[in-house]
Amino acid sequence: MDLANLVPVPVLLPLLAAGVTLALARHPAWQRIVSGTTLGIVAVLALVLCLAADAQGPIVLWVGAWPEGLGIVLVADRLSALLVLVSSIVTAIVVIFPSRRDIADSADGAPVSVFHPTFLVLTAGVANAFLAGDLFNLFVGFEMLLFSSYVLIMLGATKERVRAGSTYVVVSVASSTLFLLALALVYGATGTVSFAQLPERFAALDPALQLTIQLLLLVVFGIKAAVFPLQAWLPDSYPTAPASVTAVFAGLLTKVGVYAIIRLQTLLFPDSPLTDLLLVVAILTLVLGILGALAQGEIKRLLSFTLVSHIGYMLLGVALGTEQGIAGSIFYIVHHILVQTALFIVVGLIERIGGSTSLSRLGGLASVPLLAALYLLPALNLGGIPPFSGFLGKVALLDAALDAPSPLAIAAVVAGIATSLLTLIAVIRVWQRAFWQDRGEDDDRVHSLRVLPRIWIFAASTLVGITVALTALAGPLSAYAERASIDIEGGAYHDAVEEAMP
Amino acid sequence: MTPSLALAVAGGVLIAAGTYLLLERSLMRILAGVMLAGNGVNLLFLVAAGPAGLGPIVGTPEDEISDPLPQAMVLTAIVISLATSAFLLAMSYRSFQLEGHDEVADDVEDAIVRRRAEADLSSEAYVELTPEEQPDTESGGRSGRADD
Numbered sequence: 001m002d003l004a005n006l007v008p009v010p011v012l013l014p015l016l017a018a019g020v021t022l023a024l025a026r027h028p029a030w031q032r033i034v035s036g037t038t039l040g041i042v043a044v045l046a047l048v049l050c051l052a053a054d055a056q057g058p059i060v061l062w063v064g065a066w067p068e069g070l071g072i073v074l075v076a077d078r079l080s081a082l083l084v085l086v087s088s089i090v091t092a093i094v095v096i097f098p099s100r101r102d103i104a105d106s107a108d109g110a111p112v113s114v115f116h117p118t119f120l121v122l123t124a125g126v127a128n129a130f131l132a133g134d135l136f137n138l139f140v141g142f143e144m145l146l147f148s149s150y151v152l153i154m155l156g157a158t159k160e161r162v163r164a165g166s167t168y169v170v171v172s173v174a175s176s177t178l179f180l181l182a183l184a185l186v187y188g189a190t191g192t193v194s195f196a197q198l199p200e201r202f203a204a205l206d207p208a209l210q211l212t213i214q215l216l217l218l219v220v221f222g223i224k225a226a227v228f229p230l231q232a233w234l235p236d237s238y239p240t241a242p243a244s245v246t247a248v249f250a251g252l253l254t255k256v257g258v259y260a261i262i263r264l265q266t267l268l269f270p271d272s273p274l275t276d277l278l279l280v281v282a283i284l285t286l287v288l289g290i291l292g293a294l295a296q297g298e299i300k301r302l303l304s305f306t307l308v309s310h311i312g313y314m315l316l317g318v319a320l321g322t323e324q325g326i327a328g329s330i331f332y333i334v335h336h337i338l339v340q341t342a343l344f345i346v347v348g349l350i351e352r353i354g355g356s357t358s359l360s361r362l363g364g365l366a367s368v369p370l371l372a373a374l375y376l377l378p379a380l381n382l383g384g385i386p387p388f389s390g391f392l393g394k395v396a397l398l399d400a401a402l403d404a405p406s407p408l409a410i411a412a413v414v415a416g417i418a419t420s421l422l423t424l425i426a427v428i429r430v431w432q433r434a435f436w437q438d439r440g441e442d443d444d445r446v447h448s449l450r451v452l453p454r455i456w457i458f459a460a461s462t463l464v465g466i467t468v469a470l471t472a473l474a475g476p477l478s479a480y481a482e483r484a485s486i487d488i489e490g491g492a493y494h495d496a497v498e499e500a501m502p
Numbered sequence: 503m504t505p506s507l508a509l510a511v512a513g514g515v516l517i518a519a520g521t522y523l524l525l526e527r528s529l530m531r532i533l534a535g536v537m538l539a540g541n542g543v544n545l546l547f548l549v550a551a552g553p554a555g556l557g558p559i560v561g562t563p564e565d566e567i568s569d570p571l572p573q574a575m576v577l578t579a580i581v582i583s584l585a586t587s588a589f590l591l592a593m594s595y596r597s598f599q600l601e602g603h604d605e606v607a608d609d610v611e612d613a614i615v616r617r618r619a620e621a622d623l624s625s626e627a628y629v630e631l632t633p634e635e636q637p638d639t640e641s642g643g644r645s646g647r648a649d650d
Contacts, residue, residue: 188550
C-alpha cells in the first residue's frame with residue numbers, strides 16, 4: 001500500500017469515530033471504548049508516518065488527485081508527523097478521564113454524551129491543522145478544532161463556564177475573521193494559498209505588502225498561540241473547563257498556533273525572520289506570563305499562566321531562525337505538550353481528592369504519596385530541573401540563543417533563566433501549600449486515592465511516565481528535531497509537494 | 503487584475519462597523535459585529551477573485567470565466583459563519599437564562615487579584631506561615647464570593 005494514503009487517516013478516522021460515538025450517545029461506556037481505540041490506532045499510524053517521513057522525506061498526498069495541483073494537499077513531513085504523533089498519544093490518554101461527574105460538575109442534566117464526539121472532532125481538527133499543505137486548509141483545521149473547543153469549554157453550560165467561554169469564543173471568532181481577511185489578501189496578491197507555491201510568489205511581491213501579510217498572519221497565529229500581548233484571553237478561559245478538557249487545550253491548542261508560526265516563519269517567509277520583534281515578544285511573553293503565575297492562588301490559573309510564559313521559549317527558538325533554534329523549539333513543543341497535559345490531568349486528580357484547586361483550601365495532600373509523586377515529577381520537569389526534558393529543552397534553546405550575535409538574544413537568555421527559576425518557585429509554592437502544609441485544625445478529612453477510579457491513576461501514571469521517559473528519549477528526539485529543522489531550512493517540503501503533484 | 507473599488511470600500515465599511523460592535527459587551531451586539539465583519543471579509547474575497555466573468559463550467563472558454571477558487575473559499579467561510587452565528591445565539595440565550603442579561607462579565611479571579619492589590623495585600627499565593635495573626639491575607643477580597 002502506498003504510504004501517502006495513510007496521511008489523511010489521522011483526520012478521517014476520528015471524524016468517523018465521532019459519528020459512531022454520536023450514535024452511541026446512550027452508551028457512555030461504549031463511547032469511551034470507541035474513542036479510546038480510535039485514538040490509539042491513530043497514534044500507531046502516526047508513529048508509522050513519523051518513521052516513514054524520517055526515512056524517506058515528506059510524504060505528500062494530493063487529495064482526489066486533481067490535475068495541475070488544483071486539489072487539497074496534505075503533507076506529513078518530519079515536523080507535522082512528529083506533532084501528530086505526540087498529539088494523538090496525549091489525546092488517547094486523556095480521553096480515558098472524562099466521567100459523568102467530572103464533566104457535569106454541579107450542573108444537572110448536562111449533555112455528557114456530546115463529550116466524545118466533540119473531542120474526536122477536536123483531534124481531527126488538530127491533525128488537519130498539522131497536516132495541511134495550504135493556508136486555507138490550515139484555516140479549516142483551525143475552525144474544526146475551535147468549534148469543538150467552544151463546545152468543550154462550555155460543557156454543562158454552568159454560569160462560570162458560560163462567562164469564561166464567552167471571552168474565549170469572542171476572541172477566537174475575532175482571530176478567525178482576521179485569518180480569513182489575511183487569506184483574502186494572500187490570494188488577491190499571489191493567486192494561490194499553497195504552502196509550496198507561496199514562498200516563491202511572496203518573494204516577487206512588494207516588500208511592504210510582504211511585511212503586511214506576514215504581520216497579519218503573525219497576529220492571527222499569535223492569538224492562537226497566546227503570545228504576549230495577545231495572551232490575555234487564555235488564563236481567563238481555560239481554568240473553568242473540566243480538568244481533562246483544560247489538559248488537552250493547554251497541551252495542544254496553543255501548540256497548533258506555535259506550529260503555524262514555525263511554518264509561517266520558516267516556510268513562507270524564510271528571508272524575513274523578524275528576529276528582533278519576535279525576540280522582544282518572546283522575552284515579554286516569558287517574563288509577564290510567569291509573573292502572572294506567581295500572583296495566582298488557584299492551581300489551574302497558575303498553570304495557565306505558566307503555559308503562556310513557556311510559549312515564550314518556543315517563540316525564542318523560532319525568533320532566532322537558525323537550524324539550532326528551530327530544532328530546540330520543536331523539542332520544546334514535544335516536551336511541553338506532554339508535561340503541561342500531565343500537570344493539568346494531575347490537578348484534576350488533586351481537585352477530586354482535595355475537593356478544590358484553590359491553594360487556600362488545600363493542604364496535607366502529601367499523605368497520598370502517589371499523587372505527590374505524580375505532581376512533583378512533571379512540576380520539576382516544567383521548572384527545568386536536570387535531568388528532566390524541560391532542562392534539556394531549555395539548555396538547547398538557550399545554547400542556540402547564545403550563538404546569535406545580537407544583545408537581544410543575550411537578554412532572552414537571561415529572561416529564559418529567570419523564567420525557569422520563577423516557574424520553579426510557582427510550582428514549588430503549590431507543592432508546599434497543597435502538599436506539605438497542614439490543613440486547619442477543624443479539617444479532619446482523610447485524603448485517599450480511593451475516590452479515584454483505578455484506570456485514572458493508571459492513565460495519569462502512564463502520562464507522567466512518558467514525560468519522565470522523555471529524558472531517556474532526548475537523544476533520538478533531539479536528533480530527529482534537528483533533522484526536521486534541516487528539512488525545513490533545506491526546502492524539502494517544496495520539492496516533495498511539487499514531485500507528488502499528479 | 504482590476505479590483506472593483508465599490509466592493510473594497512463596502513468590505514472595509516462592513517469590517518469597520520463589525521469591529522466597533524465586537525468591542526461591545528453585549529453578546530447580541532458582538533454577534534451582529536461578527537456577522538458584519540464576516541460578510542465584509544467575504545466581499546474582500548470577491549475583490550481578490552479579480553474581474554467578474556461567466557460561471558466556471560467545463561466548456562466555457564478559460565479567459566471568460568471568473569476565478570472559482572475564491573468562491574469556494576467564500577462558501578466555506580459562509581458555512582462557518584452560519585455555525586458561528588448559531589453558536590453565539592445559543593450562547594447569548596444561555597447567558598440570558600442564567601444571568602438575566604447577555605453581557606460578558608469580568609473574570610472573578612481577576613477581580614480578586616485587583617481588589618487585593620488595591621487593598622495593598624500580598625498576593626493570594628503568598629501566605630504567612632501563621633495565618634491567625636493576619637486573617638486579612640486569607641479572606642481579603644474573597645469575602646464577596648459565595649463559598650462553594
